[in-house]
Amino acid sequence: MTQTDSCIDAFIDTVVAQGRTLYRDFAWRRTSDPYAVLVSEVMLQQTQTVRVERYYDAWMHHFPTIDALAAASTADVLAVWQGLGYNRRALALKRTASLVTEEYDGILPESIAELQTLPGIGAATAAGVLAFAYNRPAVYLETNVRTVLLHECFPDEDEVNDRELRELLTQVCERVEARGIEARSWNYALLDYGAYLKKAYPNPSRRSKHHSRQSPYEGSRRQKRARLLEAILASTGERSEALAELHGYDHELTESILNDLASEGFIRCSNGFWEASA
Numbered sequence: 001m002t003q004t005d006s007c008i009d010a011f012i013d014t015v016v017a018q019g020r021t022l023y024r025d026f027a028w029r030r031t032s033d034p035y036a037v038l039v040s041e042v043m044l045q046q047t048q049t050v051r052v053e054r055y056y057d058a059w060m061h062h063f064p065t066i067d068a069l070a071a072a073s074t075a076d077v078l079a080v081w082q083g084l085g086y087n088r089r090a091l092a093l094k095r096t097a098s099l100v101t102e103e104y105d106g107i108l109p110e111s112i113a114e115l116q117t118l119p120g121i122g123a124a125t126a127a128g129v130l131a132f133a134y135n136r137p138a139v140y141l142e143t144n145v146r147t148v149l150l151h152e153c154f155p156d157e158d159e160v161n162d163r164e165l166r167e168l169l170t171q172v173c174e175r176v177e178a179r180g181i182e183a184r185s186w187n188y189a190l191l192d193y194g195a196y197l198k199k200a201y202p203n204p205s206r207r208s209k210h211h212s213r214q215s216p217y218e219g220s221r222r223q224k225r226a227r228l229l230e231a232i233l234a235s236t237g238e239r240s241e242a243l244a245e246l247h248g249y250d251h252e253l254t255e256s257i258l259n260d261l262a263s264e265g266f267i268r269c270s271n272g273f274w275e276a277s278a
Contacts, residue, residue, distance in 0.1 A: 005175065008171055008172055008175045009175065009179075011152055011153065011172065012172065012175060012176060012179070012181070014152060015148065015152075015186075015189050015190055015193055016181070016186070016189055018189065018192070018193040018196070019185070019186075019188060019189020019190070019192055019193060020189075022189075022192040022193055022195070022196050023188065023189075023192055024049070024191075024192050024195070026040075026049065026053065026056075027053070027056055027057060027060075028040030028056060028132075029132075029188065032132070032133055032134075032135070032184075033133065034107070034108040034129060034133035034134070035065060035066040035069075035097075035108060036060060037128065037129055037132045037133040038093075038096075038108060038121075038125070038129050038133070039056065039059060039060065039093065040052065040056060041124075041125045041128040041129060041132075042089050042092070042093055042120060042121075042125060043055060043056060043059075043084065043089070045086070045089060045125065046085075046086060047084065047085060047086070049195075051084065051085075052084075055080075055081070055083070055084050058080060059080055059081070062076070062080050063077075063080070063097075065106070066097045066100055066101060066106055066108070067097075067101050067106050069093065069094055069097035070094070070097040070098045070100075070101040070102075072094065073276075073278055074091070074094065074265065074266070074276060074277040074278060075233065075276035075277065075278070077090050077091070077093075077094050078090055078091075078229070078233055078266065078276060079233050079276075082229075082230055082233060085222075085226065087225075087226070087229060087266060088120070088264065089120055091119075091264070091265055091266065092119040092120025092121075093119075093120060095118075095119040095120075096118040096119050096120060096121065099118060099119070100118070108129065108133070110130070110134055110136075111130075112126045112127065112130060112138065115129055115130070123139075123141070124140060124141060124142045126138075127139055127140035127141075128140055128142075128187075130183075131183045131184055131186075131187045132184055132187065135182060135183050135184045136183055137173050137174075137176065137177045137183045138173070138183065138187075139166055139169050139170050139173055140169075140187050140190070141162065141165060141166055141169055142191075143194070144190065144191045144192075144193075144194025144195050144197075144198065145169070145187075145190045145191065145194055146162075146165060146194070147194040147197050147198055148190055148193050148194045148197060149165050149168060149169065150165075151197050151201070153168060221257065224247070224249060224253070224254075224257055225257050225260070225261065227247055228243055228247070228249075228254065228257055228258065228261070229261060229266055229267070231243055231246060231247070232267055232274050232275060232276060233276050235275075236275065237270065237273030237274065237275045238273060238274050238275075239272060239273055239274070240254055240255055240258055240274060243258070243274065258274055262274075265277055
C-alpha cells in the first residue's frame with residue numbers, strides 16, 4: 001500500500017497532536033539506558049502497563065545493570081519476576097544479559113539484526129530498543145501501533161495483514177525522519193494514541209488478520225505452571241506428590257508440568273525434590 005506524502009503527513013500530524021494530549025509518564029520513559037529500556041520492552045510483551053509499573057522499579061533495584069543480571073542466580077531472577085507472568089521472558093532476559101556481558105562488553109547492540117539474535121528479542125522489541133534507547137528510526141509494530149494504523153488508515157477494512165501495516169509504517173518512518181521528528185517522541189505518541197483508542201473503541205485490533213483472543217487464564221495450564229513454580233521458589237525443595245496435593249492437581253499433570261519447567265530451565269530435580277535452578 002503506497003500513500004502520497006500529503007496523506008502520510010496528515011497521518012503524522014494527527015498522531016503528533018494526539019501524542020501531546022495523551023502522553024503517559026512511566027519510569028522507563030525517564031531513561032535512555034539501553035538495558036533499562038530492554039527490561040521495559042520485555043516486560044511489556046503481552047502485559048499491560050499498569051502491571052509492569054508494579055514490577056519495573058523492583059527489578060531495576062535488584063538488577064540495576066546488565067552485568068548484575070548476568071551474575072544473578074536463576075532463582076533470584078524468577079523470584080523478582082514472579083507474578084508478572086510468562087516467566088520464559090525472565091529467563092530470556094538473563095540469557096541475553098549473559099551473552100551481552102560476554103560478547104558485547106556489557107553494551108547492547110545498536111542494530112535490529114544483532115538485537116534479534118539475542119534470546120527473547122523479536123522485531124518489535126528490537127525496534128523499541130532502537131527507538132527509545134538510541135533514538136533512531138525503527139519500524140515499531142506492536143499492538144497499540146497496530147491499533148492506530150487500523151483506525152486511521154484502514155477504517156473500513158477487515159483481515160488487514162501485518163505485511164500491509166509494515167509497508168505503510170516503513171513509509172511513515174521515512175517521512176517522520178525526513179521531517180526531523182524525534183524517533184523516541186514519535187513512537188511514544190503512537191503508543192499513547194493507540195492506548196487511548198483501545199479504551200475508546202471496542203477491541204479495535206480485531207480487524208487485524210493476526211488478532212487472536214487469548215484463552216482464559218483461570219484454571220488453565222499456564223495458571224497451574226505459575227502456581228507450581230511459585231511454590232517451588234518459596235521452598236527449599238518439594239516432592240512432586242506434595243506439590244500436587246498442595247494445589248489439588250492430578251499427579252500425572254503435575255509431573256508433566258514439572259518436567260516442562262525443568263526442560264525450560266526454571267527448576268531441577270535433586271534427589272527426588274524439585275528446586276529452583278541455580
